[in-house]
Amino acid sequence: MDRGFKKVAIGCALVAAFAARDARGDAQGDRIREALAKLESAMVRVAFNTEVTKTNVRLMLEDGSGGSRESEGEGSCIGLVVNDSGLILIGGHVFPDPFSRSMFSGMGFTGEASSPPKNFRIATEGGEFLPAELVARDEDLNVAYLQVESPSATWKPIAFAKSAALRVGDPFMVVNFLDKKSEYQRSFVSGRVTGVVKGSVPRFLQNGVGPGMSALGDSGSVGGAVVAVDTGDVVGVVAAPRKEPPKGPSGGTGLNLDKAHGAVMSIGLTVVVPQILMAAALEPGIKNPVAVAGERGWIGVEEFQPLNDALAKSFGREPGAGAIVSLIGDDSPAARAGLQVEDLLVSIDGNDVEAKDDTAVQDLRRKIKKSAIGSTIVLGIERNGKPMEIPVTVANAPKSVYEAETYADEVFGVTVKEITYDQIQRKNLEAADLGGVIVHKVPLAGLFSVAGLQPDDILLGVNDLPVKDVASFKTAMEKMKKERKKEIVVKVKRGSDTRFQKVQPDWN
Amino acid sequence: MPTLLPPFDPRPAFVALLLLASPAAALQQGTEGGSGGGKPAAVSDEERATMETADKVNPSVVSITPVWEEFDSGAKRDSTGEGSGVIIDPEGHILTNYHVAGRAKKLVVTLWTKEKIGADLVGGDAYTDIAVIKLRLDELKGTSLTWASMGDSDQVQVGQSVLALGSPGGLKHTATKGIVSSNDRFFSGEFRLPSGERTGAFNTWIQTDASLNPGNSGGPLVNNRGEVIGINSRKSGEGLGFAVPINVARDVAEQIMKNGKVTRSWCGLELQALEDFADFFSVKADEGILVSSVVSDSPADRAGIRTGDVLVEWGGKPVKARFTAEVPAVRKLMADTPPGAEVEVRLLREGKEQRVKFAVQELEAELGDEFDCEEWRCTVRGMTRYLALDRKLPTTAGVLVLGTVEGGPASRSKLDFGDVILKFDGQPIATLEEFKTKYKACIEAKKPAVRLTVARGKAQNIVLLENDFGRE
Secondary structure, eight states, X not given: OOXXXXXXXXXHHHHHHHHHHHHHOOHHXXXXXXXXXXXXXXXXXXXXXXXXXXXXXXXXXXXXXXXXXXXXXXXXEEEEEOSTTOEEEEEGGGSOOTTXXXXXXXXXXXXXXXXXXXXXXEEOTTSOEEEEEEEEEETTTTEEEEEEOOTTOOOOOOOBOSSOOOOTTOEEEEEEXXXXXXTTOXXXXXEEOOEEEOSSSOXXXXXXXXXXXXXXXXXXXXXXXXXXXXXXXXXXXXXXXXXXXXXXXXXXXXXXXXXXXXXXXXXXXXXXXXXXXXXXXXXXXXXXXXXXXXXXXXXXXXXXXXXXXXXXXXXXXXXXXXXXXXXXXTTOHXXXXXXXXXXXXXXXXXXXXXXXXXXXXXXXXXXXXXXXXXXXXXXXXXXXXXXXXXXXXXXXXXXXXXXXXXXXXXXXXXEEEEOOHHHHHHTTOOGGGXXXXXXXXXXXXXXXXHTTOOXXXXXXEETTEEOOXXXXXXXXXXXXXXXXXXXXXXXXXXXXXXXXEEEOOOOO | OOEEOOOOOSSSHHHHHHHHHHHHHHHHHHHHHHHHTTOOOOOOHHHHHHHHHHHXXXXXXXXXXXXXXXXXXXXXXXXXXXXEEEEOSTTOEEEEOHHHHTTEEEEEEEOTTSOEEEEEEEEEETTTTEEEEEEOGGGOOSOOOOOOEEOOGGGOOTTXXXXXXXXXXXXXXXXXXXXXXXXXXXXXXXXXXXTSOEXXXXXXXXXXXXXXXXXXXXXXXXXXXXXXXXXXXXEXXXXXXXXXXXXXXXXXXXXXXHXXXXXXXXXXXXXXXXXXXXXXXTOOTTSBEEEEEEOTTSHHHHTTOOTTOEEEEETTEEOBOSSGGGHHHHHHHHHXXXXXXXXXXXXXXXXXXXXXXXXXXXXXXXXXXXXXXXTTTEEEXXXXXXXXXXXXXXXXXXXXXXXXXXXXXXXXXXXXXXXXXXXXXXXXXXXXXXXHHHHHHHHHTTOSEEEEXXXXXXXXXXXXXXXXXXXX
């Protein structure tokens, strides 16, 4: 055999090997390619603008003056087309926690607060951007919906499998976009379900070893469609990590007392549990997301504690046979009806309440949300072992911080916000604080910044004018401008103390 | 915000660095000495004065090694460090910082002669960060006691030379030199000591650029006559050191030596300097002090004093604060009113004079006592008016969880730092004593589980704490 022939033979063998492999068909690869093709038009890239406010307060100084500066940026996330009129589903992770704020460092506080994203736009294949508007947020599922404002565009919505489910060990893939450096090319990551957290809405997890090793662990995949590789079905989307309320004490200065080394700022912890949100959980929302997110039935029970096994045993009840009331808003329908903290809620309108875990508590909250505003629901409770029935009239939920009225005064250099009910709960403010506005931004070197005002201060008065809400603050500031006041005394509540700060405008 | 000069902790890397640095420095000195030919250096008058001052005061300067208890880890643990102090009288009383010795259960003092003897805590005051300890003179062998004389800190002037003496980093009898940078530095009183109490509300501070380091705490700041004018307490950045003026320290020490503690009164008023608000509040520029808040249901609140009132007279004495540095003196004047005494207050409200009378009450400690729940593997603290106010709780009921040991019953039940335990098996807990009684009864009865109601922010949760009996 001469060498030439030998070469050809080896070549042929290689070709044959490849051919054989091709003939066998990489079935999994085919299914992945099919899924990618299927999702081609149902998945879009959503771009938006971000703004981070950095605040610096110098505590070394007697008046603690400081200020904030904004830095703007651009963000991007996955959007799924969910109906034929251009409704887009995105992960709730693009919305920052409105309650996180400061960190203590050296001679003062430095804090970073992110504003909600603005100027949503959908990237088209042709490189254009179609403007989109935020129409609804579902905070329980931590997703949001955008409506594209383009009459001419046509949309092919994603088709979720109705009854698909994943089990531990099942392979899945997530279709996503690469980063800016890779020009946002479409890509996918794959893995197998490594755990299922049981509950009324099960959570499917995939744990990798170390960062980037999990198909779910990367925030670039949040909002991406999850495809069951074995069947090619689109079974869900990657949910944003659940936001847990900040740990540690809330209230007052927000400082942790008694820690060994003086003042330590409490920092909100976000427990990152990447998970797959099943399509089934999304389905009602997709039909009419605005209606779902807009469900505002409210009785004012802000926290329930699930009756887990141990607690149930200690109460002499079956596990999950009820939920313990942990927090009732002041002057809420539940408070007025006489519901009390520590009451055990066992039924609503005669239907048993089952709340064995946090997901079940979420279901319970949703159930209350769905109640018609103005209707009366009967809460069956047990108080100190005694059964009672408490009728509560369902009210419209109070405004959330996302809906808070905002006013920016460029002359005085301050942005204020209405104090919403949820801020009172989360920041442990007193209900009386509702009569005032909360400082949101104090641009560095502006009049309010020089006067020593800080973000989170509550403004109660301007000169002799009481500040009751955003409108009255605006009126007061307009009056100051009109009368060209040289000295303005602002009454401020900071922590549990009030104080006066002087603002000195220069009208020349 | 200034940081404290923590009592020097001999464990960290600082020691290693010093050990590494010292031989090199010695070598260099040796070389220099050789080339200098042993000729004595000329000493200027100024240097001689400094040397004399150091020589005069150093024999009364001591190093203090305290042992105190800490509760924040979820268990009672002993901790130690090193600070400074100055002997002030022939009975062996030593002035130092509260954050050095104020919570000590055991004290070892190293004298000028390097002799080590025991000392006992006489008392401490967190508000001024001053503590008094007393040497066990019967243990003294061979050292004859020397004490420092105290100057008048009201006469201190910016620019005058000062020496800081003490044991920075445990380096005994270190002298550093500087000037008085400010004689009335004000801190708002929100600064907290490592043990959690606020400090600085009732006094101003002497600021100096004399180098202060951890371990200098409690040591004297002296003038060029060798008189103690301040007690070095905290620093911030380079060349920003702060000392408690000796007049403040002496006053506090006298009360401690007489009564074992400092007694102050409280009426619920928060004050602010009038600065240039005078016009707005219709008062003269140099008149009165502004009421910035009134604690609800306090004596002042019940007497009808309101935010925005301008206080002009307290118990017949005129009070005023145009600038922030004048606020502590007014607070002190008010706090010096004997608890229970009735005071008449003259104030201006929208320019009109009003007189109100009320009885002040005793200013209670900011932090309640600690207690180690050994079986539960957690530590708690009694609630106080201050803690309740800071946590926005309506009453002082309950106990505050300070820490839990991971894996213990408390930690397993998810009890955590900051929780306030309000109920014990459904029974409300008013005080730490009540809690202790219930806790001890539960341990003695070997109850398998306890249901606790805890306040977390605005919410209340039920925590089921399962004891570890028989699971060793």
